[in-house]
Amino acid sequence: MSELLKNEREIVVPGEEIVKSMEFVPGRNCFREGETIMAKKVGLVSVDHRVISVVPLNSPYIPREGDMVIGEVVSIQNNGWVVLIDAPHDAFLPLAGVREYIDPRKVPLSKFYSVGDIIYAKVSATQGRSIYLSMQDIKAKKFRGGRIVKINPAKVPRLIGKKGSMISLIKERTGCRIHVGQNGKVWLEGQDAESCIKAFGVIEKESASEGLTEKIGKLLGGAVKKEPITDEALKEPEKEEAKV
Amino acid sequence: MKREDGRAVDEYRPLEIKVGIIPNANGSAMVKMGKTVAIAGVYGPVEFLPKHKQLSDRAVLRCIYTMAPFSTEDRVRPGPSRRSTEISMVTANALSPVVFLEEFPTSVINVFINIIQANAGTRTAGINAASVALADAGIPMRDLVASIAAGKIGDEYVLDLAGKEEEATKADIPIAYSPRAKQITLLQMDGDLPPADVKKVIELNIKACEKIYETQKTALKERWKK
Numbered sequence: 386m387s388e389l390l391k392n393e394r395e396i397v398v399p400g401e402e403i404v405k406s407m408e409f410v411p412g413r414n415c416f417r418e419g420e421t422i423m424a425k426k427v428g429l430v431s432v433d434h435r436v437i438s439v440v441p442l443n444s445p446y447i448p449r450e451g452d453m454v455i456g457e458v459v460s461i462q463n464n465g466w467v468v469l470i471d472a473p474h475d476a477f478l479p480l481a482g483v484r485e486y487i488d489p490r491k492v493p494l495s496k497f498y499s500v501g502d503i504i505y506a507k508v509s510a511t512q513g514r515s516i517y518l519s520m521q522d523i524k525a526k527k528f529r530g531g532r533i534v535k536i537n538p539a540k541v542p543r544l545i546g547k548k549g550s551m552i553s554l555i556k557e558r559t560g561c562r563i564h565v566g567q568n569g570k571v572w573l574e575g576q577d578a579e580s581c582i583k584a585f586g587v588i589e590k591e592s593a594s595e596g597l598t599e600k601i602g603k604l605l606g607g608a609v610k611k612e613p614i615t616d617e618a619l620k621e622p623e624k625e626e627a628k629v
Numbered sequence: 630m631k632r633e634d635g636r637a638v639d640e641y642r643p644l645e646i647k648v649g650i651i652p653n654a655n656g657s658a659m660v661k662m663g664k665t666v667a668i669a670g671v672y673g674p675v676e677f678l679p680k681h682k683q684l685s686d687r688a689v690l691r692c693i694y695t696m697a698p699f700s701t702e703d704r705v706r707p708g709p710s711r712r713s714t715e716i717s718m719v720t721a722n723a724l725s726p727v728v729f730l731e732e733f734p735t736s737v738i739n740v741f742i743n744i745i746q747a748n749a750g751t752r753t754a755g756i757n758a759a760s761v762a763l764a765d766a767g768i769p770m771r772d773l774v775a776s777i778a779a780g781k782i783g784d785e786y787v788l789d790l791a792g793k794e795e796e797a798t799k800a801d802i803p804i805a806y807s808p809r810a811k812q813i814t815l816l817q818m819d820g821d822l823p824p825a826d827v828k829k830v831i832e833l834n835i836k837a838c839e840k841i842y843e844t845q846k847t848a849l850k851e852r853w854k855k
Contacts, residue, residue: 396854398764398846398849399727399772399773400727400770400773401846416729416771426764426769426770427765427850441767442767443656445674445768473673473674473733513734514734539767
């Protein structure tokens, strides 16, 4: 195997060469010209076996099938709803994408979702420039109350963390109810919404650094789950055994 | 030859690039070149309206170049002018070849360039800023674009004309250059020069563009380092 010109997790800018070899394949945010694989965006290099990709540090949201997004209903048509999801094009939620059977001749569509409603929906299909949404998902719902915060769409995976570690930490510490859309919109409701937003800001700014979960844990107060082992904690189970 | 500000003939003015200066834009940059200051903000891609102007196979890169009223000694009349329309067009043409426009059909990527202080070389400063701002916005690109102007005074080829040099030169040739692909994306000439001289001036420009390109790269990387 030939040598990589950049290390893994090194910052690259558009047009920077990552590897000069046909043994590698360009992945996300990379392209090949001749033998060289180059970055398309400012981001961190990631190598998975033979696939070279770049994890972008900033990126516009491009909808992909299966994404959960938060959007605002902006208009009602006779066969569905037009939803604004902060992508280059508006999304469409057809009648077939709703859980209930609706006869549009009998019931006005505004009874289900009216203009201004905020919904959490799944991207069911992207055909060229048209984006279709669906509410036929367990997680899909209409929001009542709460507030919407915008974050950088490229930072959404970091906000969620590995297997949702980061978002569950924030939920646990602040007691807020949070839903994250892949399009960079976050819905939250709770007493301590302010510290949530503060945590989001830190995640956006320092997404490239390691040990971020610990840092957020500290910011929100207390240590991360790993509670210090004291003598009493060690004694506790013994007592219970004695009782039995 | 002695230059007004004591530079060598093949030396450009002190260059400073800052990335991410407009929090509300998707991407932004400021370029200071001597006394010339340009800021660029990138918004989009968003749907291109009116619909009949959309391109069905790629996005449109819309550049809008404006000079602040206070940017020069005489007040600049706000609003589009013959000059600013031309510069907007050449800037869009200079940047389009390096952007993967085909990834966003029927969309538009808006690039707003504002000259807040002008002292020669505003179009080149604007292109430098816009190219960095596009990369900062996460728009997929083949390469960055660097830009600079040069001319000929007396028998010497002079880089980055400023102040009175602009009047003394026989011609002023700004270029934009994509260093990786070795592609010239903008070439204009104000005045006239024989072909042999034009070649020499372009070579001088390309050398400088390669240096500017390095500055652009480091500026982009600096943004994400604490």
